[in-house]
Amino acid sequence: MTKAGKKATIRDVARLAGVSYGTVSRYLNGSAHVSPAAAERIAQAIKDARYTPNQAARSLAQQRTQTIALVIQVESNETLIQSSVARAMIGANQTIGDAGYQMVTLIANTDASTSRIAQLVNSDFADGYMLFSLSEDDVLADAFLTTDRPVVISEVSNRSVLPFPAVDFANEDGQRDITRHLIEAGCTRLAYVCGPGYSPTATNRFKGFREAMGERFDERLVYFSDDWEMTSGEMATADFQPMLAELDGIVCANDDIAFGVINQLNRFGYRVPEDIAVTGFDDSPIAVLSRPKITTVRQDSQLHGRAMAELVLSMMHGAQVEPDYVRLLTTTIVDRQSA
Numbered sequence: 511m512t513k514a515g516k517k518a519t520i521r522d523v524a525r526l527a528g529v530s531y532g533t534v535s536r537y538l539n540g541s542a543h544v545s546p547a548a549a550e551r552i553a554q555a556i557k558d559a560r561y562t563p564n565q566a567a568r569s570l571a572q573q574r575t576q577t578i579a580l581v582i583q584v585e586s587n588e589t590l591i592q593s594s595v596a597r598a599m600i601g602a603n604q605t606i607g608d609a610g611y612q613m614v615t616l617i618a619n620t621d622a623s624t625s626r627i628a629q630l631v632n633s634d635f636a637d638g639y640m641l642f643s644l645s646e647d648d649v650l651a652d653a654f655l656t657t658d659r660p661v662v663i664s665e666v667s668n669r670s671v672l673p674f675p676a677v678d679f680a681n682e683d684g685q686r687d688i689t690r691h692l693i694e695a696g697c698t699r700l701a702y703v704c705g706p707g708y709s710p711t712a713t714n715r716f717k718g719f720r721e722a723m724g725e726r727f728d729e730r731l732v733y734f735s736d737d738w739e740m741t742s743g744e745m746a747t748a749d750f751q752p753m754l755a756e757l758d759g760i761v762c763a764n765d766d767i768a769f770g771v772i773n774q775l776n777r778f779g780y781r782v783p784e785d786i787a788v789t790g791f792d793d794s795p796i797a798v799l800s801r802p803k804i805t806t807v808r809q810d811s812q813l814h815g816r817a818m819a820e821l822v823l824s825m826m827h828g829a830q831v832e833p834d835y836v837r838l839l840t841t842t843i844v845d846r847q848s849a
């Protein structure tokens with residue numbers, strides 16, 4: 511035992527166990543180079559001395575921070591309050607916390623914040639990184655190419671710039687399936703409202719639409735949005751206005767855009783779905799707040815966050831994962847009132 515009021519140290523443990531300071535240190539750090547007999551004496555000495563390891567000191571010695579960073583890059587701050595982002599954060603944080611780590615969220619929404627985060631990455635700020643909606647063509651992407659910490663990304667792309675393992679939804683399949691759902695229901699003259707060009711998710715969903723349309727695809731009936739917001743849906747519908755009488759459906763890259771499309775169609779005097787059917791993607795809360803409720807593609811965003819966290823944790827613990835590894839999470843159609 512140590513004197514009352516005095517916190518036990520490694521040296522106290524070593525003295526009680528009859529081993530060297532270095533042996534206790536190796537034991538605490540999980541080294542295999544400690545004999546079973548010595549390990550047993552050290553464990554008993556820790557209990558007798560009521561020794562509590564200094565986690566900060568251990569982390570420094572092991573060059574670990576006990577943190578995992580979720581890096582979210584957004585063009586619009588409205589993206590941060592979207593259901594898919596919030597649910598992914600919840601899933602990731604729960605998994606990381608259960609594993610004994612702390613999740614730190616870093617938001618890159620300005621040139622200055624992007625530069626600061628790049629500096630943190632270059633200084634080994636965290637033990638692992640999860641990249642959410644990261645652009646592939648800026649200084650932040652370059653920073654991750656030089657880190658030796660595990661990195662997982664949230665979207666499947668050509669990854670010529672970000673060659674890291676990915677966890678994503680089957681976005682191409684989901685958009686293809688819901689477009690075919692419309693076609694089979696008799697809607698053959700379809701327009702498409704695409705998500706922002708910087709997003710691989712938007713690109714993959716657009717691919718699914720084109721595949722489903724086949725020879726029916728018409729480039730003139732595609733609107734390329736600057737973001738994922740309702741206003742993009744309203745602007746797209748205004749752009750399509752001269753052709754609306756010829757359309758029987760509008761396929762949207764997400765539910766927020768679909769909500770904006772429905773609002774603008776109502777202003778123009780069109781009924782949904784009687785005149786023009788509308789579909790979304792994500793199955794976010796806004797899909798059921800809309801009037802009519804939005805037919806959409808469901809994805810489990812909380813599972814997305816958990817799966818990303820599980821993958822980066824496994825890599826931190828030594829799992830060998832190829833840079834081109836992809837885990838695709840399934841999607842399903844939710845048939846409601848808008849189509």
